[in-house]
Amino acid sequence: MNDYEKRVNQLMLEIFDHILVTEEKALSRGNFSDLSVAEMHTLEGIGLYDSKTMSETAAALEITTGTLTVAVDRLVRKGYVERRRDPRDRRVVRVRLTKKGKLAYRMHAKFHTLLVDRLTNPLDKDQQQILLATLERIARFVNEQYKHYTDPAETATEVKSKNNQVRAITGGQENA
Amino acid sequence: MNDYEKRVNQLMLEIFDHILVTEEKALSRGNFSDLSVAEMHTLEGIGLYDSKTMSETAAALEITTGTLTVAVDRLVRKGYVERRRDPRDRRVVRVRLTKKGKLAYRMHAKFHTLLVDRLTNPLDKDQQQILLATLERIARFVNEQYKHYTDPAETATEVKSKNNQVRAITGGQENA
DNA sequence: GGTAGACTATTTGATATTCAAACCTTCTCC
DNA sequence: GGAGAAGGTTTGAATATCAAATAGTCTACC
Numbered sequence A, B: 001m002n003d004y005e006k007r008v009n010q011l012m013l014e015i016f017d018h019i020l021v022t023e024e025k026a027l028s029r030g031n032f033s034d035l036s037v038a039e040m041h042t043l044e045g046i047g048l049y050d051s052k053t054m055s056e057t058a059a060a061l062e063i064t065t066g067t068l069t070v071a072v073d074r075l076v077r078k079g080y081v082e083r084r085r086d087p088r089d090r091r092v093v094r095v096r097l098t099k100k101g102k103l104a105y106r107m108h109a110k111f112h113t114l115l116v117d118r119l120t121n122p123l124d125k126d127q128q129q130i131l132l133a134t135l136e137r138i139a140r141f142v143n144e145q146y147k148h149y150t151d152p153a154e155t156a157t158e159v160k161s162k163n164n165q166v167r168a169i170t171g172g173q174e175n176a
Numbered sequence C: 001g002g003t004a005g006a007c008t009a010t011t012t013g014a015t016a017t018t019c020a021a022a023c024c025t026t027c028t029c030c
Numbered sequence D: 001g002g003a004g005a006a007g008g009t010t011t012g013a014a015t016a017t018c019a020a021a022t023a024g025t026c027t028a029c030c
Helices: A002-029 A037-046 A054-061 A067-076 A099-120 A125-150 A162-168 B001-030 B037-046 B055-060 B065-078 B099-120 B125-150 B164-170
Strands: A081-085 A093-097 B081-085 B095-096
Touching: A002 A037, A002 A099, A002 B001, A002 B099, A002 B125, A037 A054, A037 A067, A037 A093, A037 A099, A037 B001, A037 B037, A054 A067, A054 A093, A093 B164, A099 B001, A099 B095, A099 B125, A125 B001, A125 B099, A125 B125, B001 B037, B001 B099, B037 B055, B037 B065, B037 B095, B037 B099, B055 B065, B065 B081, B095 B099
Parallel strands: none
Antiparallel strands: A081 A093, B081 B095
16 A cells, blocks of 8 residues: 555544444434434435335345334334335335434434535535546445445355345435 | 535445445455454454553443453454453453454455555546545544544533433433 | 235344443552 | 552343244235
8 A cells, every 4th residue: 555545544444433433422412312323324214205115124224124123113112203004015014204203314414414515615616526526436336346245146145135135225215 | 415415425325334334245255254343343453563451452442341351252262362461460451463363454454455445546646636635524524523522521411421222211411 | 716825024032232330359559 | 458449350231133933915826
């Protein structure tokens, strides 16, 4: 690694180390102190607008439905999420944020807004374009790596292919 | 957030999400498949060269010594870490990486090198500059926030825990 | 129209990670 | 030499997660 790369690595580690803790502290100090970062993440997975099925939500979050069931239990108990069976297919359970859930969602989004704002504000148009292109490139690279390491063909780990697990991320988080 | 900012936010989340998983998968595929990311992190906290006390290590990792005791138990059992009492102060326990631990440490470091390399190589000078500037900015922002939320003056009386389970029970102390 | 097999969600049993608080051991200082 | 501080470990609890077993429900085929 040359000096440039060393610095990049160092910065990335620093950011990774601190960002989760910071987000957690921000949550625990606010009006929604009974939410963990993971729970907030679940709220994000459910999303602001549609009601989603458990499977869809689990796929979006890349966790099993079993894990999600437990998480939603707690969020329902705390009043952030509503559950209801789909009358058209009674196997299906739909989840949706309550008012309180939406409020928490929006409050948390502010943290991200603030971050992005601080990031992009000082850049002029040209620089913004470069930033975007750079991020796109990084994302593409990371996704490749991600797929590479997640691809079941690579090892004899046949178990988790199920289509559901990894696939549906690109599906619709947003239709705002 | 305007569209540009939304996209930046989305890309950052994607990158962040996938890097962690990628790291985990990389570990689980390599020669040290019995190490989790958290355990790898503990190894990094102990470090390659000195032997450190439990307290020092726990402080470096920002976890309690109780948590570290459990983590080190497992790492000793798996052969990555050595424990020994300090003869000069028999209260103190020193931990150090074994050969195997050092090997794992170095192998993991290679993963980071590779990642950064693949990340920065395809960028031209302009893009590299933007990437660096952006990372600096993110790091600065996160550190600010981190300090803000960690500063004891802010929290009046009760402070210190990263643990909001307890807060939830005691009813959380507002601040709005 | 009845049933076998597919699908959706929940439950169960297990492991990891974490904290606070209680508890030992050892040290230091009066 | 004893009191209290300091360093680690243990204990008890909560969260987060998975795989596998289970329970309802639906669909397609006969």
